Amino acid sequence: MKSYRCLICGYVYEEALGDPDSGVAPGTRWEDIPDDWTCPQCGVAKSDFEFLD
Amino acid sequence: MPGIVIVGSGLAGYNLVRELRRLDAKVPITMLCAGSGDSYSKPMLSGAMSHGQTPDDLVLASMESQAKFLGIKIHAKTSVDELLPETNQLVCSRRLKIEYSSLVLATGASPLQPPLLGSATKLVSSVNTLEDFRRWYAAVSVLPSETPVVILGSGHIAVEFACELVAMGKQPHIVGPDAWPLQSILPDQVGKELHTGLENSGIEFHLGQTALRMDLLPSAPSEGSGLRYAVTLSDGSVLQAGAVLAAIGMEPNVELAEQAGIATRKGVLVNRSLQTSLRDVYALGDVAEIDGLYLPYVTPLIAEAKVLASVLLGQPAELQMNRPLVHVKCPLHPVVACPPLRPVKGEWEFEIDSRGAAAFLRSDSGVLEAFALTRERVQDRFALLASMHPVWN
Numbered sequence: 001m002k003s004y005r006c007l008i009c010g011y012v013y014e015e016a017l018g019d020p021d022s023g024v025a026p027g028t029r030w031e032d033i034p035d036d037w038t039c040p041q042c043g044v045a046k047s048d049f050e051f052l053d
Numbered sequence: 054m055p056g057i058v059i060v061g062s063g064l065a066g067y068n069l070v071r072e073l074r075r076l077d078a079k080v081p082i083t084m085l086c087a088g089s090g091d092s093y094s095k096p097m098l099s100g101a102m103s104h105g106q107t108p109d110d111l112v113l114a115s116m117e118s119q120a121k122f123l124g125i126k127i128h129a130k131t132s133v134d135e136l137l138p139e140t141n142q143l144v145c146s147r148r149l150k151i152e153y154s155s156l157v158l159a160t161g162a163s164p165l166q167p168p169l170l171g172s173a174t175k176l177v178s179s180v181n182t183l184e185d186f187r188r189w190y191a192a193v194s195v196l197p198s199e200t201p202v203v204i205l206g207s208g209h210i211a212v213e214f215a216c217e218l219v220a221m222g223k224q225p226h227i228v229g230p231d232a233w234p235l236q237s238i239l240p241d242q243v244g245k246e247l248h249t250g251l252e253n254s255g256i257e258f259h260l261g262q263t264a265l266r267m268d269l270l271p272s273a274p275s276e277g278s279g280l281r282y283a284v285t286l287s288d289g290s291v292l293q294a295g296a297v298l299a300a301i302g303m304e305p306n307v308e309l310a311e312q313a314g315i316a317t318r319k320g321v322l323v324n325r326s327l328q329t330s331l332r333d334v335y336a337l338g339d340v341a342e343i344d345g346l347y348l349p350y351v352t353p354l355i356a357e358a359k360v361l362a363s364v365l366l367g368q369p370a371e372l373q374m375n376r377p378l379v380h381v382k383c384p385l386h387p388v389v390a391c392p393p394l395r396p397v398k399g400e401w402e403f404e405i406d407s408r409g410a411a412a413f414l415r416s417d418s419g420v421l422e423a424f425a426l427t428r429e430r431v432q433d434r435f436a437l438l439a440s441m442h443p444v445w446n
Contacts, residue, residue, distance in 0.1 A: 008094040021435035043352035
């Protein structure tokens with residue numbers, strides 16, 4: 001499973017963990033997260049994330 | 054048509070440009086900035102070293118590529134000397150005069166300088182810009198393992214840099230007059246729990262103290278020790294250190310606004326449409342106080358940029374948002390706070406157990422107005438946030 005890092009605040013989205021507080025279940029792949037999802041830590045959009053590993 | 058002029062190339066300036074361009078591909082936009090204009094994220098300056106990032110790694114896009122990609126004119130390495138509101142003009146360095154239809158102040162805030170005596174006071178570091186970070190990175194990278202580093206201040210930035218120094222094998226010493234770390238956003242029992250946790254994780258604290266002097270050591274105590282400075286505290290004790298970081302607070306860069314007669318207090322005063330007391334002048338980000346609230350964080354900034362872009366393009370809009378959460382990058386002892394926005398009539402209630410510390414502030418009518426959480430309890434933050442009113446009712 002992959003990880004993606006927010007370029008603005010450093011928050012790391014891990015596919016294995018998801019973001020349940022925003023309705024993104026554990027295991028959700030990055031591509032499947034809705035486009036209007038925002039970084040839970042700072043509020044920026046998916047486009048401000050980079051693939052980490 | 055002179056167009057929109059933005060002073061500042063930080064997160065506020067560039068996010069405003071992005072939001073403007075989402076709505077209008079053609080409106081002329083000019084950006085003026087004192088630095089290089091390379092875009093980077095200030096929150097990333099703390100923690101970058103411990104993740105193995107260099108200063109160059111933190112550049113998101115060069116000034117040139119931003120200008121091209123966003124379709125804007127950028128005058129970098131340009132200081133704005135005077136604002137002439139009667140003629141809608143800015144007088145800048147290098148004899149540049151810029152006219153605006155709308156002016157946006159996105160000048161951010163600068164670190165307060167500690168009042169120190171001594172022979173080394175000019176060698177105090179602060180890390181506010183990418184250029185500052187380059188110098189800090191160079192200074193800290195060469196310090197031998199376990200070299201003491203003194204941090205002046207015990208707030209958000211001080212704690213973040215202290216955690217990073219522990220991760221890098223140096224010995225941070227936090228010096229400050231407060232009784233516990235993050236005192237401005239944590240009530241006493243949570244602050245003290247954090248203090249103990251951070252001490253156990255390797256940060257040394259000298260609280261209830263200020264630094265009075267910073268002097269150069271006459272010579273390194275031993276070959277390759279990395280020690281360069283002696284910092285004298287108010288109780289007379291002296292800390293030797295390889296570097297000294299000032300993190301005692303920030304003040305908004307309001308000089309340009311003040312000079313032009315724009316209303317300021319801590320920051321430039323704006324209403325919920327981000328407009329200052331001058332009709333064609335706006336402000337957002339760390340320089341602005343919005344409807345009396347000073348919220349120097351990323352989440353409010355993103356919301357401000359969206360509203361201001363709409364307003365600048367002729368679509369009235371007003372800022373509304375959820376309460377900002379203060380996330381402190383403190384892997385040694387996780388902590389998150391939602392401090393009170395306005396004075397609250399109520400008492401803090403505490404729960405402290407093996408999951409961590411929690412504090413809740415409810416108003417007399419039972420509404421949750423503020424909270425603070427540590428360790429595992431930080432997981433509860435979103436559920437708590439959802440139960441709170443937005444910033445404006």
